[in-house]
Amino acid sequence: MAEGRKIPVGILGATGAVGQRFVQLLVDHPWFELTALAASERSAGRPYGEACQWVIPGDPPYQVREHLVRPLVPDLPAKIVFSAVPADVAREIEPQFAQRGYLVCSNASAFRNVADIPLLIPELNADHLAMVERQRVQRGWPGLLVTSPNCTITGVAMALKPLDAAFGVRKVFMTSMQAISGAGYPGVSALDITDNVIPYIAGEEEKFQQELQKLLGHVSEGVLTPADLVVSAHANRVAVLDGHTVSLSVGFEQRPTPDDAIAVLRAYRPALASAGLPSSPKHLIRVMSEPDRPQPRRDRDAEGGMALSVGRIRPCPILDLRMTTVIHNTLRGAASGAVLNAELLVAAGYAEA
Numbered sequence: 001m002a003e004g005r006k007i008p009v010g011i012l013g014a015t016g017a018v019g020q021r022f023v024q025l026l027v028d029h030p031w032f033e034l035t036a037l038a039a040s041e042r043s044a045g046r047p048y049g050e051a052c053q054w055v056i057p058g059d060p061p062y063q064v065r066e067h068l069v070r071p072l073v074p075d076l077p078a079k080i081v082f083s084a085v086p087a088d089v090a091r092e093i094e095p096q097f098a099q100r101g102y103l104v105c106s107n108a109s110a111f112r113n114v115a116d117i118p119l120l121i122p123e124l125n126a127d128h129l130a131m132v133e134r135q136r137v138q139r140g141w142p143g144l145l146v147t148s149p150n151c152t153i154t155g156v157a158m159a160l161k162p163l164d165a166a167f168g169v170r171k172v173f174m175t176s177m178q179a180i181s182g183a184g185y186p187g188v189s190a191l192d193i194t195d196n197v198i199p200y201i202a203g204e205e206e207k208f209q210q211e212l213q214k215l216l217g218h219v220s221e222g223v224l225t226p227a228d229l230v231v232s233a234h235a236n237r238v239a240v241l242d243g244h245t246v247s248l249s250v251g252f253e254q255r256p257t258p259d260d261a262i263a264v265l266r267a268y269r270p271a272l273a274s275a276g277l278p279s280s281p282k283h284l285i286r287v288m289s290e291p292d293r294p295q296p297r298r299d300r301d302a303e304g305g306m307a308l309s310v311g312r313i314r315p316c317p318i319l320d321l322r323m324t325t326v327i328h329n330t331l332r333g334a335a336s337g338a339v340l341n342a343e344l345l346v347a348a349g350y351a352e353a
């Protein structure tokens with residue numbers, strides 16, 4: 001990143017649960033200057049502090065309280081835009097921004113499984129950024145579009161990427177316990193979630209296999225070959241504010257012992273391309289040995305909400321290994337993950353054109 005001027009960035013869906021996390025992360029970012037907040041017609045034209053129902057700890061930062069929210073049209077004073085709008089809105093608006101030259105870092109699911117759109121976790125698959133060259137040629141975009149994965153599968157992929165490289169992941173059986181904030185604001189009704197578990201999250205289970213195959217896939221000459229694995233998933237909403245927990249059983253091509261897996265996870269070092277990015281944590285994977293960890297309330301904030309916590313690694317009588325993961329869904333699983341993607345784009349020189 002060149003010394004001097006910060007890169008102007010905007011947020012699409014700035015008033016939502018993820019948008020607020022973006023605001024929090026970007027008001028004081030070393031590379032980026034937050035110059036535009038956009039949301040629906042309901043919010044456009046109003047001061048941010050008034051339009052936004054602040055749902056995360058603290059208050060809206062003073063720097064943005066009086067900032068007027070803009071409508072969601074591609075004329076924002078920014079080079080990079082972070083998208084945190086519902087998928088149907090993203091499907092329409094994100095290509096328009098890329099067409100107008102913006103670098104779009106999306107949290108929405110609309111384009112995650114489209115062949116020429118990278119799905120990125122920079123410490124795992126920074127090389128997938130090569131897909132962007134074909135995307136720009138094929139679509140004639142002066143800008144580009146990259147996406148962040150589903151918040152639940154983000155944690156699973158962080159645990160399985162090193163294990164896949166060492167032992168070949170073939171089968172994944174997973175039960176998620178997903179936090180309320182994953183449903184946005186106002187999200188799930190208090191009468192539904194208090195004292196309860198809801199064993200259904202619309203559209204969620206279908207995303208897990210496709211996204212995990214893409215995240216663990218290989219890119220050659222800009223073309224992705226998905227990983228050869230199968231996922232069976234149960235998605236549940238639980239009465240936790242932040243932090244998605246997943247219980248996993250995993251089948252491998254070469255069967256590791258728990259100690260083999262622990263050694264591989266502890267030794268994992270992220271791809272070089274992500275080294276030195278401001279949002280990348282010092283320690284990506286925390287392998288926990290306590291019998292009752294990880295837990296969302298105690299472990300979601302590790303490394304500023306950017307680390308994966310994994311524990312309870314033990315044999316599985318049906319597949320090969322069992323384990324539990326915890327990830328912060330609105331930080332690593334959403335806003336911070338997308339900010340890290342933008343940092344990767346900058347480090348790769350895409351913000352200079």
Ligand code: NAP
Pocket residue numbers: 012013014015016017018019038039040041042043044072083084085086087089107108109149150151181182183184185186329330333334
């Ligand atoms: P949310 O709280 O419902 O916020 C949605 C945002 O989009 C608000 O700023 C809203 O503006 C804006 N918006 C809604 N409809 C619009 C329209 N027709 N035109 C323009 N703007 C519109 O949702 P969220 O939880 O932040 O999620 C945002 C996106 O991130 C979704 O695609 C979601 O799937 C994805 N995501 C969420 C999480 C999570 O943990 N929450 C994790 C990963 C990915 P107004 O306030 O003006 O209505």
